[in-house]
Amino acid sequence: MSPEYTACIRRLLAEIGYREEPLPSYNVNFWGPFHVWVFDTLGPSVPLWGVKQLAEVEHAAGGISERAYPYAELQLKLIIAKLTAIGIVLDDSIENETLYTEIVQFSHRLCLGEVQPNGILALFRSMLNELSDFYGNDAVLRSLAIFPWMSFLDACLLEREIFTVEVCFEFCAYCNALNMNAQRELKNSQHIRQHCLSTDGPGFSRACTRIVRKAFSFPRVVKLTSADSPQYLRSKSGAPEAYAAWIIKGRKEQDVPLSKYFRALPDLKFYVNFMNDVLSFHKEEIDGETHNFIHLRTRALLASGERGGGINGAWTPYDTLNLLCEEIIAATRRIDKLLSLEECEAKMRGETVGSEVDEVDIELAKQWRGWRDGYISWHFECRRYRLGPIKAAVF
Known part of the structure; x- marks a missing residue:
């Protein structure tokens, strides 16, 4: 556990005035059907996923829906949880x-109205249909909720193309021996084990009578040196507009005029994506991940000549982390102001007379408050992020 990380999180939560609400009581009407869906519908669509993996998906996806959307109605909570679960599995x-x-073919088949042959993608398509129905005639919120999931698929493809290089090698189909010349090219990578030690002719043993080609993916060293490249990729991978749309409209019959939330949308998107990046950084550092937003932005800022706290003034990931926390604090304060959070909460407490905020403002402010604090609480409680020691040190 890094002291710098703990200090950064402590300062971030203090500056935005994070309120830790008690864990909600078990909601059988939500968790019951969601559990059945995970194991009876999602599970069969991904046969390589075992019970333990599915249980972790259930815990993470169900948790964000229950914790971060406390005012959403049951139908929307289940949609959020199911789409989040599918997103985790696809990613x-x-x-x-x-x-x-x-x-690769999903958007093409979608445009042509063709059936998705893959089980989980067919399930994904059906959930988008259900989400579209939930938003009824609200075209703006429907688009905000649905189209980011198409961008999410694009991001999955982009990340695979950007962050891995595929190399093809010759193998014996019977004994799995790798061509020795190809093995030398790979510099004896630990990813490949040679099974035929005696060689004959072009690098295979006499037993190697049927040669096939296999492709392997290896990490690619990426230089996204444009300052905007990491942000662009992250804007696709996090589906932030969808999670923002669910903050804005939590009930099917709720009517929220565009004028009430439009100016807050850019900062809502920012909060959705980058609060997650800050709170997942601990886990990713433990796992040695370097293709996340913080590391990609660090490389871009380093390439631009930005001075930081590293050796000889080099810009470091912790410089990026601190910068990102400052940006989140500023974005949170702007959202609070644009959605009249303080004024709405004062009116709910009966402390304001003659306030211009109305019931639409108050409901929207409540939903923002629910997400604002619940999203952070979910990260601390979710096993996926391993933040238990950080929480103990911060509070």
């Missing part, structure tokens, strides 16, 4: 060649 399965090929 974690992009190296699967069959799934990758089907994702």
Whole structure:
């Protein structure tokens, strides 16, 4: 656990006035059907995923819906949880060649009105249909909720193309021996084990009678040196407009005029994506991940000559983390002001007379407050992020 990280989180939460609400009581009307869906519908669509993996998906996806959307009605909570679960599975399965090929064709089949042959993508399509129905005649919020999921699929494809390089090698189909010349090219990578030690002719043993080619993906060293490249990629991968749309409209019959939320949308998107990046940084550092937003932005700022706190003034990931926290604080304060959070909460407490905020403002402010604090609480409680020690040190 880095002291710099703990200090950064402590300062961030203090500056935005984070309120930790008690964990909500078990909602059988939500968790019951969601559990059945995860194991009876989602599970069969991803046969390589075991019970333990599905249980972790259930915990993470169900948790964000319950914790961060306390005022959403049941139908929307289930939609949020299901789409989040599908997103987690797709993101974690992009190296699967069959799934990758089907994702490549997803938007094409969607435009032509064709059936999605892959189980999880067919399920994904059906959930988008249900989400569209939820938003009824509200074309703006429907688009905000649905189209980011198309961009999410694009991001899965982009990240695979950008962050991995695929190399093809010759193998014996029977004994799995790698051509020795190809192995030398790979510099004896730990990813490949040679099974035939004696060689004959072009690098294979006499037993190697049927030669095939196999492709392997390896990490690519990426230089996204444009200052905007990391932000662009992140704007696609996080589906932030969708999660923002769910903050704005939590009930099917809720009517929220565009004028009430439009100016806050850019900062809502920012909060959705980058609060997650800050709170997932601890886990990613433990896992040695370097293709996340903080590391990509660090490389871009380093390439631009930005001076930081590293050796000889080099810009470091912790410089980026601190910068990002400052930006989140500023974005949070702007949203609070644009959605009249303080005024609405004062009116709910009966402390304001003659206020111009109305019931629409108050409901929207409540939903923002629910997300604002609940999203952070979910990260601390979700096993995926391993923030238990950080929470103990911060509070």
